[in-house]
Amino acid sequence: MAEETENFAEKFSKKIKNVLIDPNIFTYKFVCSCQxxxxxxxxxxxxxxxxxxxxxxxxxxxxxxxxxxxxxxxxxxxxxxxxxxxxxxxxxxxxxxxxxxxxxxxxxxxxxxxxxxxxxxxxxxxxxxxxxxPFTVYEGVLTIDDEHIDRLDSCNVNPNLTIFEAVSEELKYFFGEDGFAELEKYREEYLNEYQLGVEENAAK
Ligand code: SF4
Ligand code: SF4
Incomplete structure (x- = not known):
């Protein structure tokens, strides 16, 4: 879980098929390359x-x-x-x-x-x-199981893609084609806002 707090689920609003989405899945870097x-x-x-x-x-x-x-x-x-x-x-x-x-x-x-x-x-x-x-569902939120990733020596060494890109087959399986399409749309919206925030901060 990217940030485990008492009210973890309250931080998220986007829901797909009754599961909340942690948008960190769109930016966190990951690679799966061990046995x-x-x-x-x-x-x-x-x-x-x-x-x-x-x-x-x-x-x-x-x-x-x-x-x-x-x-x-x-x-x-x-x-x-x-x-x-x-x-x-x-x-x-x-x-x-x-x-x-x-x-x-x-x-x-x-x-x-x-x-x-x-x-x-x-x-x-x-x-x-x-x-x-490397995803998990925690308190009803689809998020990154970074606790488990961090305790594994050979997991996520030299990541080069986002976890969303690296492990999309699993997400398609979980949400189905329609749910995954909705997730892709949310990703686009989120990354546009994210980029806007980066540009605004750079201009300050
Ligand atoms: S430990 Fe990490 S890198 Fe290795 S197989 Fe599992 S998810 Fe992939
Ligand atoms: S049941 Fe899960 S944890 Fe156990 S070997 Fe299979 S994939 Fe790995």
Whole structure:
């Protein structure tokens, strides 16, 4: 979150599909170029995603390697209440041998691997917060998960694009084509105002 305050959501007014937008996503610089260090901490899944993963547990287990545990009881932390999740309950994936339960020895997510093997969309089984990172939804605001970015050694080294440009596929998936078009329009408006502010400051 760019600036975590008690009333974080109150700072934003633009809403798309019931999600507030932090305009810092239009200017923050980012590059994704490592082998998935972000997966070393695990992730919070929504309760519904947790149940969906349990439904496919046997197929998932078949793809696990020797660095992963086939004991399903070891895969998740206890559920906890969290309003940023659709069902109001979040379930964290456990960290086993220094990485998420579902990350294999080659740095691949087994949930994504399974979807690809089945010829499905690559994110069919993947938790939303994995898809969204380096974005996150915090207190109903789509923002940058800079807390997580900052604690990763190999994340965002020598960024050259804005995070909006670098990770737009994820935003399209999250908002859909129509929502993404609205986001692009908001970006244009915001950057025009931003540029105007820069020019006014320079003229002072
Ligand atoms: S988001 Fe960051 S940590 Fe994750 S793969 Fe990209 S560069 Fe690596
Ligand atoms: S579920 Fe997959 S993408 Fe998400 S943290 Fe675990 S290994 Fe990474």
């Amino acid at each position: 998935g260090e972000c997966c070393n901490f695990g992730v919070y899944t929504d309760l519904k995603e947790y149940y969906n993963i349990l439904l496919i547990k046997d197929k998932v287990k078949q793809l696990f390697d020797e660095t992963q545990s086939k004991k399903v009881k070891k895969w998740f932390e206890p559920p906890e209440e969290d309003e940023d999740f659709e069902s109001g309950v979040a379930v964290g994936t456990e960290v086993i041998k220094g990485k998420c339960t579902f990350l294999d020895r080659d740095g691949l997510c087994t949930l994504q691997k399974l979807a690809l093997i089945e010829g499905e969309h690559k994110w069919k089984y993947k938790p939303l917060y994995c898809i969204l990172f």
